Amino acid sequence: MSENAILVRDLVKQFGPVTAVDRLNFAIPRGTCVGLLGGNGAGKTTTIAMLLGLVTPTSGNITVLGHDMAHDRFTALARMNFTSPYVDLPHRLTVWENLSVYARLYGVADVAGRIDELMVQFDLTALRDRPSGKLSAGQKTRLGLAKALINDPDVLLLDEPTASLDPDTADRLRSALEAYRTTHNCTILMASHNMLEVERMCSHVLMMKKGKLVDEGSPAALIAKYGRANLEAVFLAIARGEEENAA
Amino acid sequence: MSGSLTRIGAMIHRHYYLLRGSGPRFIEVFFWPSLEVMLWGFLSLYFAKQGTGLATLGQLALTCAILWQVFIRGQMNTVITFFEEMWSRNFGHLFVTPLRPWEFVVAILSVAGIRMSIGVSFAAAVATLLFAAQLFSVGFLLVPYVALLMLMGCWMGVIMMGLIFRYGMAVEWLIWMAGFVLMPLSCVYYPLTALPEWLHPVARLIPVTHVFEGVRSVMSGGPATGFVPALLLNLLYLGLASLFLRRSLDYARANAMLVQQGE
Numbered sequence: 001m002s003e004n005a006i007l008v009r010d011l012v013k014q015f016g017p018v019t020a021v022d023r024l025n026f027a028i029p030r031g032t033c034v035g036l037l038g039g040n041g042a043g044k045t046t047t048i049a050m051l052l053g054l055v056t057p058t059s060g061n062i063t064v065l066g067h068d069m070a071h072d073r074f075t076a077l078a079r080m081n082f083t084s085p086y087v088d089l090p091h092r093l094t095v096w097e098n099l100s101v102y103a104r105l106y107g108v109a110d111v112a113g114r115i116d117e118l119m120v121q122f123d124l125t126a127l128r129d130r131p132s133g134k135l136s137a138g139q140k141t142r143l144g145l146a147k148a149l150i151n152d153p154d155v156l157l158l159d160e161p162t163a164s165l166d167p168d169t170a171d172r173l174r175s176a177l178e179a180y181r182t183t184h185n186c187t188i189l190m191a192s193h194n195m196l197e198v199e200r201m202c203s204h205v206l207m208m209k210k211g212k213l214v215d216e217g218s219p220a221a222l223i224a225k226y227g228r229a230n231l232e233a234v235f236l237a238i239a240r241g242e243e244e245n246a247a
Numbered sequence: 248m249s250g251s252l253t254r255i256g257a258m259i260h261r262h263y264y265l266l267r268g269s270g271p272r273f274i275e276v277f278f279w280p281s282l283e284v285m286l287w288g289f290l291s292l293y294f295a296k297q298g299t300g301l302a303t304l305g306q307l308a309l310t311c312a313i314l315w316q317v318f319i320r321g322q323m324n325t326v327i328t329f330f331e332e333m334w335s336r337n338f339g340h341l342f343v344t345p346l347r348p349w350e351f352v353v354a355i356l357s358v359a360g361i362r363m364s365i366g367v368s369f370a371a372a373v374a375t376l377l378f379a380a381q382l383f384s385v386g387f388l389l390v391p392y393v394a395l396l397m398l399m400g401c402w403m404g405v406i407m408m409g410l411i412f413r414y415g416m417a418v419e420w421l422i423w424m425a426g427f428v429l430m431p432l433s434c435v436y437y438p439l440t441a442l443p444e445w446l447h448p449v450a451r452l453i454p455v456t457h458v459f460e461g462v463r464s465v466m467s468g469g470p471a472t473g474f475v476p477a478l479l480l481n482l483l484y485l486g487l488a489s490l491f492l493r494r495s496l497d498y499a500r501a502n503a504m505l506v507q508q509g510e
Binding site: 049053055056080088089090091094131 | 256260335341
């Protein structure tokens with residue numbers, strides 16, 4: 001069995017003349033939470049889409065939970081999940097119906113039981129019969145996270161997991177995700193623009209710029225390396241091309 | 248295999264929930280086939296008042312109108328069911344589950360088949376009760392003819408899905424019109440001989456042409472014809488359509504079109 005939950009080797013994605021992802025290499029050990037950071041157009045979304053099999057790489061290899069995503073992605077996908085506030089669930093289906101459909105798609109044994117657990121955990125019980133399209137942005141984010149945990153995934157890909165949430169709810173959800181990671185030895189790869197969130201949750205950070213991995217390390221190590229006060233300042237230094245100031 | 252059935256069942260549930268929660272969608276299942284059948288039903292009543300020969304012609308047209316609905320509703324329902332996923336921008340979630348592409352296609356076709364069966368059965372009942380349609384005079388031969396029409400609806404639907412994956416919503420106009428474009432050459436309401444001779448080879452390439460020629464033959468007391476050519480053509484086109492869909496899906500994945508749906 002592989003020690004790494006996710007292994008990416010020489011990953012390239014080109015769209016015509018544009019190189020969206022340029023020879024990306026990284027490995028994410030099991031049970032860790034890793035942040036994927038970068039400005040707009042850095043290649044984060046394309047990288048996540050390739051990890052999920054939604055986009056085929058131009059070249060390179062992706063292995064998730066020991067499965068080559070080019071040839072055996074469905075075995076891996078059964079043990080993965082994903083959420084993004086930018087990818088809605090069907091608006092006309094109610095909260096319960098949406099969770100029920102995805103529970104069945106992932107082959108969850110006790111559909112009703114698992115949904116009830118998640119509805120309590122994400123405070124969705126009162127919204128059970130409300131169409132997803134009529135939820136507030138924050139409620140949709142909670143539903144997305146409930147859907148992301150419906151199959152007890154071993155690998156979780158999160159895109160802005162706490163976007164649109166008030167600080168209290170966001171804090172509760174971060175705690176829930178951390179608890180889930182610890183109890184299930186789940187691997188989390190998280191794209192976020194909330195640097196405080198990344199500092200709190202991630203033990204390792206991948207910094208992308210123009211499709212390339214420009215730096216990586218623990219938040220503390222990166223802060224020390226760049227001589228900045230916090231991760232946000234490191235992000236700005238990299239985004240603005242001030243890497244030469246790194247110690 | 249049980250995993251596949253569960254996932255296909257999940258997709259059927261998804262569309263059942265959608266239909267259950269939306270009055271306009273539910274009515275749409277019955278509306279178009281019934282409207283079409285009523286149009287031809289009133290025409291058959293008018294023909295019946297004009298004389299015996301025209302009455303037979305009217306009944307023949309009404310029967311063919313019902314059977315045409317099997318094909319056109321099958322194809323249209325495939326497109327509508329598929330578009331529901333596009334409109335809800337659901338591919339970003341669906342295609343990161345263990346749902347295989349072939350399971351997705353089978354689920355879409357199953358939902359379309361269920362919708363078509365309900366709608367056309369209702370329309371056939373309306374035609375029988377209000378216009379004394381003689382659909383069942385074809386007898387048990389109706390079963391294989393209906394199956395052949397459904398099969399054509401399937402591969403046409405598969406091609407439509409392939410076109411959307413390949414070209415996106417830009418080809419929506421073509422998707423809605425495709426079945427109707429074939430209609431003049433499908434000899435639904437008139438025999439093949441009504442077409443100019445030079446068009447016969449083209450018309451014979453369309454499976455439903457053989458079905459309607461066969462149905463007219465049976466209703467006129469002749470032999471049941473058209474099964475073999477209609478089946479062989481359907482299987483050939485289904486194979487080609489599946490290949491096209493697979494290539495289109497590969498293209499969509501290579502060009503991030505599953506992530507960026509819509510226009």
